[in-house]
Amino acid sequence: GQQLNQSPQSMFIQEGEDVSMNCTSSSIFNTWLWYKQEPGEGPVLLIALYKAGELTSNGRLTAQFGITRKDSFLNISASIPSDVGIYFCAVRYQGGSEKLVFGKGTKLTVNP
Amino acid sequence: DAGVIQSPRHEVTEMGQEVTLRCKPISGHNSLFWYRQTMMRGLELLIYFNNNVPIDDSGMPEDRFSAKMPNASFSTLKIQPSEPRDSAVYFCASSRRTGGPYGYTFGSGTRLTVV
Numbered sequence: 331g332q333q334l335n336q337s338p339q340s341m342f343i344q345e346g347e348d349v350s351m352n353c354t355s356s357s358i359f360n361t362w363l364w365y366k367q368e369p370g371e372g373p374v375l376l377i378a379l380y381k382a383g384e385l386t387s388n389g390r391l392t393a394q395f396g397i398t399r400k401d402s403f404l405n406i407s408a409s410i411p412s413d414v415g416i417y418f419c420a421v422r423y424q425g426g427s428e429k430l431v432f433g434k435g436t437k438l439t440v441n442p
Numbered sequence: 443d444a445g446v447i448q449s450p451r452h453e454v455t456e457m458g459q460e461v462t463l464r465c466k467p468i469s470g471h472n473s474l475f476w477y478r479q480t481m482m483r484g485l486e487l488l489i490y491f492n493n494n495v496p497i498d499d500s501g502m503p504e505d506r507f508s509a510k511m512p513n514a515s516f517s518t519l520k521i522q523p524s525e526p527r528d529s530a531v532y533f534c535a536s537s538r539r540t541g542g543p544y545g546y547t548f549g550s551g552t553r554l555t556v557v
Contacts, residue, residue, distance in 0.1 A: 375546070428475075429487055
């Protein structure tokens with residue numbers, strides 16, 4: 331099946347630092363998404379990307395859809411304690427399917 | 443908007459018992475998805491419905507698992523008989539097939555423990 335390689339697996343940072351994480355695939359995808367999951371909750375959509383090269387921001391979050399359509403990155407600027415959680419990338423299957431495949435996630439810890 | 447509602451939030455059951463998980467999708471969403479999350483395997487799609495019809499159940503692990511969507515506002519995932527390896531968090535998600543940013547809205551999940 332399709333696999334996404336998400337890195338790093340975990341990050342421990344100080345409040346105020348910037349964060350960068352990425353996701354790669356051996357296959358081309360036309361839709362990349364980034365989700366955040368907090369403890370005891372389901373993942374919440376942060377950013378959706380639909381075009382190669384697209385750069386989209388949502389507050390302090392910025393995500394880019396790689397021009398090869400095989401990767402994406404997510405940056406968080408000036409981290410705060412509430413950024414703690416697990417960040418997942420996801421891609422939509424080709425051919426009109428609504429299936430999403432998720433990466434294994436990057437666990438972010440922010441020390442105040 | 444009440445979001446996707448799942449029940450129960452937690453379920454502890456003995457091996458061999460039947461377990462039924464419930465989901466109410468967001469009104470107006472016509473696609474519904476059941477995912478399972480474990481440390482080892484991450485988020486795995488089990489099955490998804492479109493307009494109450496099962497479209498892809500290739501992720502359902504075995505015949506012990508079954509899912510139904512009798513109407514647009516309700517779905518169940520049943521495990522019979524349950525086994526300890528079924529312990530996981532089960533998420534239901536829904537989406538609009540057309541319009542708006544593409545992505546699911548997830549429920550808060552059901553944490554299942556089979557002892």
